Amino acid sequence: MAESIFLESRSQCSGTVVLPGSKSIANRALLMSALCSEPVRLHNLLNSEDTEHMLNALTALGVQCEKVDKTMVVTGLSGRWKPAETSLHLGNAGTAMRPLIAALASTLSANQQVELTGDSRMQERPVQHLVEALQAQGAEVSYKKASGFPPVLIKPGLNAGDFSIDGSVSSQFISALLMALPLLKGNSTLTLVGEVVSKPYIELTLKMLADFGIVIERVSESRFHIKGSQSYVSPGNYHVEGDASGASYWMAAALLGGGPVTIEGVGAASIQGDKAFTEVIQAMGGNVDMGQHQMTVTGFGHIKGIEQDFNAIPDAAMTVAPLALFADKPTIIRNVANWRVKETDRLSAMATELRKLGAEVEEGVDYIKIHPVQQWQSAEIDTYNDHRMAMCFSLVAFSPVGITINDPDCCRKTYPTYFQEFSRICQSY
Numbered sequence: 001m002a003e004s005i006f007l008e009s010r011s012q013c014s015g016t017v018v019l020p021g022s023k024s025i026a027n028r029a030l031l032m033s034a035l036c037s038e039p040v041r042l043h044n045l046l047n048s049e050d051t052e053h054m055l056n057a058l059t060a061l062g063v064q065c066e067k068v069d070k071t072m073v074v075t076g077l078s079g080r081w082k083p084a085e086t087s088l089h090l091g092n093a094g095t096a097m098r099p100l101i102a103a104l105a106s107t108l109s110a111n112q113q114v115e116l117t118g119d120s121r122m123q124e125r126p127v128q129h130l131v132e133a134l135q136a137q138g139a140e141v142s143y144k145k146a147s148g149f150p151p152v153l154i155k156p157g158l159n160a161g162d163f164s165i166d167g168s169v170s171s172q173f174i175s176a177l178l179m180a181l182p183l184l185k186g187n188s189t190l191t192l193v194g195e196v197v198s199k200p201y202i203e204l205t206l207k208m209l210a211d212f213g214i215v216i217e218r219v220s221e222s223r224f225h226i227k228g229s230q231s232y233v234s235p236g237n238y239h240v241e242g243d244a245s246g247a248s249y250w251m252a253a254a255l256l257g258g259g260p261v262t263i264e265g266v267g268a269a270s271i272q273g274d275k276a277f278t279e280v281i282q283a284m285g286g287n288v289d290m291g292q293h294q295m296t297v298t299g300f301g302h303i304k305g306i307e308q309d310f311n312a313i314p315d316a317a318m319t320v321a322p323l324a325l326f327a328d329k330p331t332i333i334r335n336v337a338n339w340r341v342k343e344t345d346r347l348s349a350m351a352t353e354l355r356k357l358g359a360e361v362e363e364g365v366d367y368i369k370i371h372p373v374q375q376w377q378s379a380e381i382d383t384y385n386d387h388r389m390a391m392c393f394s395l396v397a398f399s400p401v402g403i404t405i406n407d408p409d410c411c412r413k414t415y416p417t418y419f420q421e422f423s424r425i426c427q428s429y
Ligand SMILES: O=C(O)C1=C[C@@H](OP(=O)(O)O)[C@@H](O)[C@H](O)C1
Pocket: 023, 024, 025, 094, 095, 169, 170, 171, 172, 175, 197, 198, 201, 314, 315, 338
């Protein structure tokens, strides 16, 4: 794709979008399948940079991943990885890095060691809480560069026992432990400490673990009992539902462009927390007709500013920012401090780029307040190698001035076909 793309001013959006598979579900399903001993046929697996990294890593560990028609057939090794020593490059895929740290620490056998590394941004994204939780139970995980960040070297040595994990920076640390601890010899407990963020992703992990035959006993909101020596059991076939975070852009486009837009792949039956973005769309003035696995969104030409705690849906929350530019009053996106440790510092990047359009923006430690634009300025938007920055700012095409987006191709992390789809359903007349 071009280095930048100019999206001319649009006024309408209608049609049907079939969502690609969810990144969060795809990378969990790949890892869980790799931990089975019988094949799993994964349907509607997302094909994107983040899933490529997980697939390549599992393949390097000896897992057979074979594309048969539209299905990915994964034949796992129950954690009996093949190489004695290897280094795995995981790009900037948090859903690969964090779960693999814990899974490998739990399964490597004597004389095996694995280095996990990633791109330059991954080397700035924290893993300290997870690594400390593992080290406290004997894991040999060491930092190869900066303390607290990838790359890490993992050796065997982790024991079952009483684990405690700080969940205030990333829920991925908790998901990682929930997936890994059942593999240890011996029973464990897991206690969550700190103000846990992104909670629905923990529920997603628990639901998927149950689908793969793993039993986790939740004794309270923040405490789990986890039996050891469990085996992941192949469900045979596993369907990856559409990406609910990706759906947020089409819901927003329908709100701005009137709709109706039918979004297929996510509905009331979804197991992803980001389906709650439908409530945000309604609060901002849209209508959502929910089916079990799809929805239809309509807008009415009036967008309401909102103030809300978005801690539970940090990814979809970014989509509120471009909508706020068109609203009738200021919008405040609250409690999103961990935006700062994702693909880029999203609070800072969002404030900088929104201001280029003529918006008055206040950036707090853990919030952003966005005033509606009075006078649109045409701008060239930088995307910071952050797929969500690129996808969010496409929505500014509904302004009278259109929008230029630099490096739109960074959306390949989770949604490679995004801009083709955008041009297909968002029209200029
Ligand atoms: O577990 C997951 O699949 C994810 C959890 C969230 O991260 P944090 O828990 O770090 O907020 C989310 O932002 C990320 O895109 C995917």
